[in-house]
Amino acid sequence: MFDITNYYEAPDLAALFKLLAQEPTARIIAGGTDVLVKARAQVPSFVKVSLIGISRIAAMKGITIDAGGTISIGALSTFAELEHDPLILQNMPLLRQAVSLVGGPQTRRMGTIGGNICNAGPAADSAPALFTYNAVCELHSATTVREVPITEFYQGVGQVKLQPGEVLVKFKIAQVDYQDYRGYYIKFAQREALDIANLSCAALVKVDPANHIQSLRLCFGAAAATPIRMPAAEAYALGKMVSNATLKEIGNRCLVDTKTIADWRASKEYRDHLVTVLPARALALALKEAE
CATH class of the missing domain: 3.30.43 (Uridine Diphospho-n-acetylenolpyruvylglucosamine Reductase; domain 2)
Structure with missing residues (x-):
């Protein structure tokens, strides 16, 4: 009721x-x-x-790109819109893949990316992808406009950095944060659809022609109270040749930064195991799809 x-x-x-x-x-x-x-x-x-x-507010809708290559995503963009938008398909396939796994078709047609982020659930599917793309949240009030990196926007479970009278209007991703990157998102859950992740992993990587890692970004969902990036693993990977050994060690290094939680979906020990396994799997799939 x-x-x-x-x-x-x-x-x-x-x-x-x-x-x-x-x-x-x-x-x-x-x-x-x-x-x-x-x-x-x-x-x-x-x-x-x-x-x-707020569904009629035009300023919070649309997916656009400016002359400098920055892509703006309106907070009212639905998951279905993101999944099929040409700009997202061409430039941020990792985000497209992540939102395609949210709930069922009805939820994806109604649910918005702004709502998903402002809800601040640790297992939100869109969040790890936005973290790896270094998304910036544009927040408006009656008198101000300010930008907050999404890594700072999350404050805890169900808590975001919104002041009274303030609203999230759009996300902005700079060209340098998506161009030439390859990505893959793994949602590890009990079912293949209509389920919340036990653990999720977004991997975004850039490699040079000689197959050395130039940049790596990893983010886990449902591992901690908020989505969490992996600075130790990301730093280790720089300059390393892509190999099975490198990918495995990247997973091991993730344990330095994860603060896994236990809940009714999975124990801390099980999540720690997934933390070491999923990055290598996601990176291997990202590199394979780019071939």
Whole structure:
């Protein structure tokens, strides 16, 4: 049963900020694939709640590229839109692959990437890909616009770096962060579809013509309270020749930075094992697909 006291629809950002000032405890709703679930489950902070719909706000929609090659992804972009967008297909196939694994077709058509990130779930499928692409979050309020790296945007489970009256409008990825990279995303779960990851791994790598690693970015989801990058493994890989031994050692080095958790889906020991195995598997698949 839903216990919603009021519903408002914001046609643009100016109207949204006005409504947020009038209803500071209201919840923003776009696709509703998370908000309505929590409202129906009577989660305390979603009981007797007012909702502000934002699905009509043009400034939060669209996927574009500017003259400098920076790709902007509107926070209202659905997973289905990202999965089939030509710019994403051509330049960020790792992100396309990750969002294609979110829920089922209905969820992907309704759910938005902005909602997925602002929900701040440790196992969110879009997050590890955005972490490896060094995405920047553009945040707007009635009077300010500021940019926060996605690695700093996450504060903890269900917590993001949004000030009162502030909203995530878009993600920005610079050309240097996607050009010439090869990537692969592994979602390790009990089922092949409609499941939450026990552990996920996004791998993004750039190699030179002699098959040496020029740059490596790794991010795990569901390993810690937030998605987490692997600086020790990334630093180790620089200049190394791609080989089975190198890929295996990259996985081992990931244990330096992971802070794996135990929950009802997997034990800490099992996740630690996956941490050492999944990077090599993801990198091998990324390099194979690029051949």
